[in-house]
Amino acid sequence: MILEVKNLSVTYRRQDGAHITAVNSVDLSLDRGEVLGLVGESGCGKSTLGKAIMGIVPAASGTISFKDNFVEPLGRGSRPEPLRALQLIFQDPYSSLNPRRKIGDQLIDGLINQGENEKSARQYSAQLLERVGLSASALEKYTHQFSGGQRQRIAIARALSVKPEVIIADEPISALDASAQAQVSNLLLELTKEFNLGLIFISHDLSVVRQITDRTAVMYFGEIVEIGDTDVIWNSPVHPYTKALIEAVPKPDGKGSLPVELSGDVPDPRFPPTGCRFNPRCKFRIDKCTSEAPQLFSINKSQTVSCFLSSTSKND
Amino acid sequence: MTLLEVKNLNVELLTKGGYARALDGINLSLESGEILGIAGESGSGKTMTALTLLGLLPNHSKISGSLKFSGTELVGIDQKRMRDIRGREISMVFQDPMTSLHPMLSIGTQLTEHMITHLGLSKNEAREKAIDLLTEVRIPDPQRSLDAVPSQFSGGMRQRICIAMALACDPKLLLADEPTTALDVTVQAGILNLFRRLRDKHGLSIIFITHDLGVMSSLTDRLLVMYAGREVESGKTSTLLQNPRHPYTRGILDSLPDISGSKKKLKAIMGFPPELGKQPLGCAFHNRCPFNTPQCESHVIPLTTLDSHHRFYCDIDPLKGDS
Incomplete structure (x- = not known):
């Protein structure tokens, strides 16, 4: 296990003074060479969780350990040496790359910080660019000379330049075209295997997560409601929210069936519902759901769910 | 009743390097109460088609061909008359609801x-x-x-x-440009159901632009696939998705991840589309096509018509005998 998150909570104080719990008691673990998908609607806390794991936003409670080092919130100082192998790729390569600096200069920054000399840093950057499917001549170009998919490849090359061991990719393909999406997802997957990286793939695109991840965690309102092997979760989802997410994906089968609507909105974070957070939108709600919060428990060796219905059906 | 009939529509935009062809010989028609989907990558001309229909092309654009909406020819129509049609008879929903509403x-x-x-x-x-x-x-x-x-x-x-x-203003035609792309799947499902209801209840005609073929499959009656400003294939949505004939259409369908079924490697289409104004005489997809022959680039590709609806621009037809 290379990364372990225990009981992590993140709270924000909003401008109006209200305290919002964006991530609530999350446990996660990640192995080398493993791809973990993190899915959920916008506002469910998946990006905040990713940032908290990176130490970009401070945790209110809980711990994050990366290779037996605790990740502390970043201050003004530079990132502690052992944590440099934890890297982040952002959603929008248009804003995460600097438009006024050459690609090469942006790529070598990390390496030079680690004490490499410029010449070897450039050589290594050129290799990385070639590895992600661009030519070494890109070193001398600027961001605007590349398409969205190409920019995301550059962002990936930059993350790779400091020899990371875990990459957190926050919606890395959402801003890209369909064919670029497939190219970039495949690239990330190949690199994970090639460099034996752990990858946390945050996305609201469930079908991509279905295809490229080993395990999936489904988040709702700051909590993980179901986590387990991707194949098992997508073939036999147990939590009503996971089921609703899967039913909402339109399928390109030409049969003309409309996706199923999930009624209601994500609740106001200032007033979380009592009991199960999903109960106001749940088709299968029972009385217990409004008074008591279900806990995550394993229903089989590859699937963990927090829903009363799964426990009753199991006890029956 | 045919509401919209587009014939041999060409649009050229003024760029730094002179005029570049953004739309190249587009033909399409739309019946009242029909939902037509336009699919393609960014830069394929989907949005440009919608903007042409609205008369919102950039200054100094050249437009030729015919665009007949409800009996009125829109190519060359005077601006004042177009203003009456735009927003009233043809209206549009944009991709990003965060920026298309005035915040104050x-x-x-x-x-x-x-x-x-x-x-x-x-x-x-x-x-x-x-x-x-x-x-x-x-x-x-x-x-x-x-x-x-x-x-x-x-x-x-x-x-x-x-x-x-x-x-x-009770429009006859609604143009929707990627209206669900910025939304979560659960929210998207609600919006798609809304579009369907509007069509069923009011007989509204809709042109729905998206690159998401899953969305196309659930909502649209017919589909037009565009590439580099040209039509590559069009037909009934069900036929086209179940039996695509153009290698590009097959390519995008193959590149889509499957939510059910077994895990497979995503098959990406390699390479990139040609730049605006650099389309070859022949097939614009030739450099990315697995069935590419030397002739593909150099001669004008004839239209193959399978039935009154399904047609495509490819004369290699690697699928001959396959279906």
């Missing part, structure tokens, strides 16, 4: 403004109608929502408001 004005002001301009309604009549529209698109508590500003609504609700706004 109340929903009521934004919704009633063009009803007062286009339909000559009084302020109170327009307000009444706005309440009906918000009910129609299922905004909770429409009366109070009129006095709210966009930031008080979620993304999905804002898109519903934009749709209400587009419907305000």
Whole structure:
């Protein structure tokens, strides 16, 4: 296990003074060479969780350990040496790359910080660019000379330049075209295997997560409601929210069936519902759901769910 | 009844390097009450087609061909007449509901403004109608929502408001440019159901632009696939998705991840589309096509018509005998 998150909570104080719990008691673990998908609607806390794991936003409670080092919130100082192998790729390569600096200069920054000399840093950057499917001549170009998919490849090359061991990719393909999406997802997957990286793939695109991840965690309102092997979760989802997410994906089968609507909105974070957070939108709600919060428990060796219905059906 | 008939539409845009062809010989037709999908990558000309229909091309653009909407020729129409049609008979819903609404004005002001301009309604009549529209698109508590500003609504609700706004003058044709791309799947499902209901209830014709073939499959009756400003294949959505004939259509279908079934490596289409204005005489997809022959690039590709609906531009037809 290379990364372990225990009981992590993140709270924000909003401008109006209200305290919002964006991530609530999350446990996660990640192995080398493993791809973990993190899915959920916008506002469910998946990006905040990713940032908290990176130490970009401070945790209110809980711990994050990366290779037996605790990740502390970043201050003004530079990132502690052992944590440099934890890297982040952002959603929008248009804003995460600097438009006024050459690609090469942006790529070598990390390496030079680690004490490499410029010449070897450039050589290594050129290799990385070639590895992600661009030519070494890109070193001398600027961001605007590349398409969205190409920019995301550059962002990936930059993350790779400091020899990371875990990459957190926050919606890395959402801003890209369909064919670029497939190219970039495949690239990330190949690199994970090639460099034996752990990858946390945050996305609201469930079908991509279905295809490229080993395990999936489904988040709702700051909590993980179901986590387990991707194949098992997508073939036999147990939590009503996971089921609703899967039913909402339109399928390109030409049969003309409309996706199923999930009624209601994500609740106001200032007033979380009592009991199960999903109960106001749940088709299968029972009385217990409004008074008591279900806990995550394993229903089989590859699937963990927090829903009363799964426990009753199991006890029956 | 045919509402829209586009024949051999060409659009050239003025760029730094001179005129570049953005739309190349587009033909399409749309019946009343029909939902047509236009699919393609960014830069394929989907949005440009919609903007041409609205008469919103950039200055100094050259346009040729014919664009007949409800009996009126829109190519070369004077600007004043176009202003009456735009927003009233043809309206549009954009991708991003965060930027297409004015953040400081109340929903009521934004919704009633063009009803007062286009339909000559009084302020109170327009307000009444706005309440009906918000009910129609299922905004909770429409009366109070009129006095709210966009930031008080979620993304999905804002898109519903934009749709209400587009419907305000009872248009015959609604253009929807990636209206669900910025939304979560759960919210998207609601919006797709709304579009379907509007068509079924009011006989509204819709041109729906997206790169998401899953969305196309659930909503549209017919589909036009575009690449580099040209049509590559069109037909009934069901036929086209189940039996695609052009290598590009097959390529994008193969590149889609499958939510059910077994895990497989995503098959990406390698390479990139040609730049604007650099389309070859022959097939623009030739450099990325697995069935590419030397002739593909150099000669004009004839249209192959399978039946009155399904047609495509490829004369290699690698699938001959395959279907």
